[in-house]
Amino acid sequence: MHKKTLLICDDDQDILDVLELAFKSHFHTICEADSLKVMDLLRTNRPDIVLVDLWMPFLSGDQLIRSIRRDEDLKELRVIAISASQTGKKVALTAGADSFIAKPFDLDELLMEIRSLSGETVA
């Protein structure tokens, strides 16, 4: 079966590493710690779904989501926001995220959410 593409953006390298480790068997994963590079990556790689941390330096997750929603080509993209901040859910949904998962998350729960939003039926 053709793997869907998942782009993960989080400034914390450990989280990127463990998510790649967890999801690489399920998705084609692209990991990026620098939020400023994400828009270019999205245009070139056209992922099926994006996982974005909210609290990042230079360009915060909610700013990134807003950019996606404003972009003609990318605005339909599925976006899941993740954050350790308790006000994250409100911030994320207001910015235009499709879903929010609080840190620390349960890997299974996160996986289920990604699958369901990317339109992938659970095997």
Add this chain to the structure above:
Amino acid sequence: MSIEQQQGRSTDKLTQSEERFRALVNATSDVVYRMSPDWGIMRQLTGGEFLSDTGEPIDNWMEKYIHPEDLDKVHIAISEAIRTKTIFSLEHRVQRADGSMGWTFSRAVPILNEAGEIIEWFGAANDVSGRKQTELALNAAKELAEQQKRLYETITSGTPDLIYVFDLDYKFTYANEALLTMWGKSWENAIGRKLLENGYEPWHAEMHEREIDTVVETKKPIRGEVSFPHAQFGRRIYDYIFTPVINEQGVVEAVAGTTRDITEIRQAEITLAESEARFRNMAEGSNIYIAMSDETGKIIYFNQAWLKFTGKSEQELLNFNWTDLLHPDDHEKHLSIYRDAIRAELPFHDSYRLRTSDGEYRWLLVDGSVRRYSDGSFAGHIGAAVDITGLKEDEQRKNDFISMVSHELKTPLTSTLAYIQLSKERVSASNDDLTHTMLTRTEKQIRKMTGMINSFLNLSRLESGKIQVEPVEFDLGALINEIRQEFMATISSHKVIFHPFETACILGDHEKIAQVIQNLISNATKYSAKNTPVEISVINRDGEVEISVEDKGVGIRQEDLTRVFERFYRVHDFETRNISGFGIGLYLCAEIIKRHGGKIWVESELGKGSTFRFTLPVCGKKSS
């Protein structure tokens, strides 16, 4: 001339003489009468217009003429006249011809024979009613005057005020008891003397003499205040009034004066003024914002600090509605607190933001204490406010810090948890049960730590006002069911019993209320022995639901019952010292319930267990 002729002539003469006498008496008297020697019979009375006549002798003349109350008096005078054979003379009341009472002055002379025996009384009486009435009226007036005089004497002698009268030569013609005592003089030594002679210093005597002149001239009273040494009590302060006594011709004939010792009153006024000045200095010099309101809540005083804060003068501030300076978000809340305090006549406590003259908002913490009138009735408040903007900023920084730290702490936990979960999957495949168990325990500890960090975050957000209750209508039954399923799956240490109940529609924040119930159940399991029951009940009564969580645990001491809802408060005793926690959970619960307009409390008995209860308003009822 025969003897008979001579006799006859002399009888004629006698008769003539008697008639002449009678005519004379008749002409000069209103009444003439003749009485038997013992006055038993009235032989005749000619009464004129004054008394009715008696033509034939009568023996009941007393009843006919004499006023009943004067009978004795008349009897006595008659007996005396008979005994001494001298003139009867008496003033007494009589029954007049017209039936009314009158006064007569009656005199009677005894007519004696040659043997010196009384053969008849011949009397004449005059109507003296007019004179007598005048005399009586005069006496009555005199008596009244005497009575008045006694009254005034009593008043003037009883009062501590000094009362006196001067004649136009500045001499005292009257001085009351108090003045004589003050002088240390008797009436005889003081009256008829001038001020100087009564011990007044020359300046003082001269001053009053000039004032007497002025009163005489202007015919108007004069009031003044003077201080001079008292014989016993030292220097005293007196308030006096000189009033003209004006006669019928409109001329001042005397000057009456009253003087009151006002030393104590003045002293009290001075003391009061000093005390007020002292407190005013204190209030004015203070950096505390001090204001005073009347019983209607209107501000009647602002201290210097307020003027500086607002950039207005006191008059401007008094005319200005100071509440216009309140921050819009604090306006309603503060006014409501303030109005309640006035209505209940109770102190108040609040903090609010207020606009300074620069347009910047500062945080003020205000304490209003109750002011009372001397009779104990409510007079308003004295409000003392301090600027806590610095403290608020510190608190904000602290909360931001906690927020940041919590966030930073959760980030490594996130990857750690994810790594553990991945590791668990791997060991599952390799059938390494021991490692799997260890990883499961590690995962549990990580979740516990996450829970604690979340509590901290909740607290800091609560304090910075960021936790907002977002009320929606939801079904309490569904919520309790969710919680039940969760606890049934996770708690095996206790018998968690959910009693059946009639569901209700709640207007509230679903997530936060779930948090409260979870917290109470988790506390119940923490503070009670394994396998004991934890019971959850819901009572639905008019307008509200009461949810309770009951355990059979260690219980809470009476003194701790209300304090357990305080922030960071933890019950300290041997049994609970190994139970982890920060003392935040119940504080959060209480804050959340409070924001829903509900109540939360606990009933407990040490060693028997505790029941935590809280109420929530149902849909359709106002929640705050």
